[in-house]
Amino acid sequence: MPRWFRSRTARAVACALLFSASQTASAQPEKKPQGNKTESAAEAPAKGVSFIIDVAPVLKENCFACHDAKKKSGKYDMTTYEKIRAGGVNGDPVVPGKPDLSEFHALIVTTEQRRMPPRDKGEAVPKDKAAIVAQWIKEGAKLDAGLDPKADLVKELRVRWKPPVPPKAYPFAIIVNAITFTPDNKHLVVGGHHELTVWDIATGKLATRIYTRAERAYGLAFFPDGKLAVAGGRPGQEGDVRVYDINAKGKSEDGVTILDGVNDKAVLIKHLFDVEDSVLCLAVTPDGKTLAAGGCDRAVRVFDLSEGLDKAKLTQTVENHADWVLGCALSADGKFLLTAGRDKTAKVWDVKGKESVVTFPEHQNIVYGVAVKADGSAGFSVGADKQLRTWKPNGEGKQVKNAGGHGDDVFKIVANPKQPLLATSSADKTVRLWNMDTLAAGKSLAGLTDYVYTVAFSPDGELVAGGSYDGGIAVWKVKDGALVKAFNASPGFATKEPEPKKK
Structure with missing residues (x-):
């Protein structure tokens, strides 16, 4: 498994058990005593x-x-x-x-x-x-x-199978695997536990909770019309891509809007597909006409959405990797699909020609993420070798340049929509900015305290945000690296203040 799945296994299991216990306790009515009778676990059911x-x-x-x-x-x-x-x-x-x-x-x-x-x-x-x-x-x-x-x-x-309702207050900090800015640049959507949460950037307060079937979200992308595509699943059980209207009407609880993304068709507006394990990555072209998603089954599914979501067409299933597909990106024109694999390669697929055109093996370790220049002239990849590499997504796929700077695995890379900048997130607890053309290292953004699994730019290109293993979210200004807001994206979770150092 990639490091972000296998790390801290004991804590992850404990968290799952805590969640299960809290949900069971809240869902089950208290049992009345039945004299001295004790139920045996081995008794045959009725x-x-x-x-x-x-x-x-x-x-x-x-x-x-x-x-x-x-x-x-x-x-x-x-x-x-x-x-x-x-x-x-x-x-x-x-x-x-x-x-x-x-x-x-x-x-x-x-x-x-x-x-x-x-x-x-x-x-x-x-x-x-x-x-x-x-x-x-x-x-x-x-x-x-x-x-x-x-x-x-x-x-x-x-x-x-019926998904549980997330607890009102999380008993532990949630792992943040995916984040994205809303189209108005004012809110962040964060993957939670069987839900998506929406946070006001200015205040760091929770605004909306959207309940989902998927236990975890791994990929988030808005369409031009404001609808949100989500890739996720239950590890080892199922995976899917679904589309939500996060601005739909819902009930209000303590000033937070609650949306039912499991049963309410006004919220869950499209279920594109499901598979037998998690879908780990998602990409949508700027015009919203092409969507690609890949995951644990080694396949990337490409959809034509040019006639709208209601007439979405699965045009091809690309099986170009020998192991999990951990990241994907589409060129702006939808012609090229770039993918990152646990098989230690990045690859390029010609979507129009339906053929593999490039395999990039230089990382020689797990490749977690890929990005592409808007005009398709350069591909970028990051991985467990701690390197950012750029290469030509056509021809022989030879490396153009590589750059170090992170002190640990690099999990995610995204391109700024307005400026020639890249952002990467790492297990070294930082987000780093890079010049897209030269790979010159820009600012290293601190403020998170655990592995930073995900990073995203705002649609206007002026903000960048990271999300970490311990539920932490930090938002910075791209221009000067100033911290705008930091908070924990675990609803109701009481974060502990650090103990003062002993003199």
Whole structure:
């Protein structure tokens, strides 16, 4: 995984657990005491077990990794009900009504060596989950009415999954993976946890919350009409690109506008596509007629929006990288698509000709981000080698120049829309400005206290903002590097003041 996914794993897991706990507590009514009765986690659930609601999630969590359509361990594919019942080398492993005689159940509860999942692959299926499987078999191992036996279970589970409502106050600081300025240069849109948040730059106050299906946003881009395209997803679960009207009408809570970007069609105005893992990058041409988005499936999807969002057309799916696509950029005319990959290369795709034209391998390490000069005459890339490199996006793709300056991995690069400037963000906790033509280093902008994962210029080119791992946001003036505003983009999160130094 790229460093920005793998770093501080323990803290990220702890944060997820805190969020889960806070959401569960707020969503569940308090249970009334039932005398001295204590519920056992291993008790079989009541009658009426649903295969898709109750059983399939257990299989996805414990079985699909080895028994998907590709691996088929033991020649057993478990990705549809039909294939589950067809079985592997030993045939149907289910004896309806008799879990004790069903290999399907026996292998997940056995204490012997031949256990599923295998001992070297993970922990045993929890007892309460195994009890659900047993009850389902006892009730006849039936498929839910209306569900096609050939239906892909991963997709069916994804469709049925319901996102949680973000807590009113975050119990921890959110990781900021994506930011963008609103078209009027007055607000910042920030990716949150199952939401987008909009902040007033002048005051640093929260103005709007837009609830989303995606757990995280990785790419944000406004169309000329003010609608917002968002690339994101749930890591390892699903990814998507959706378009929102962040100026739609919503309810007000404590002076903050709340928009339902999950169910309200006035807010969520277009769902372009979804895939089985996160979409990590997004690019839109200045005229809004072409959109490109790529991610963990190694593919970049290119859409023609020239006839409007309602008639969006997927024109091509570009599979030009051997690993995750971490960044993408489009030339202003939409002719060239530049991409950054975990495969240690930057690449150029001719969108019109539908062919690969350049591979740039000079980073020799993960390439996190790319940018392109407005006229398409120069490409720029940054990565884990701590370097900013410029090269010709046509011909042989030879490097023109490289520049150092950051002290750690460089995650993001963006071009100023009005001036020949670039901005980069880094794990060294800074944002840096560069001359686009010479790669001469400009100001190094301080004020953030953790890895700076993302950076953006305002539409008028006069401001630049960075967002960091610990939820920090800083906005500076491009002209002199003066700090305009700094705040934490975690709604309701109480930041701690640094302790005074001991004398």
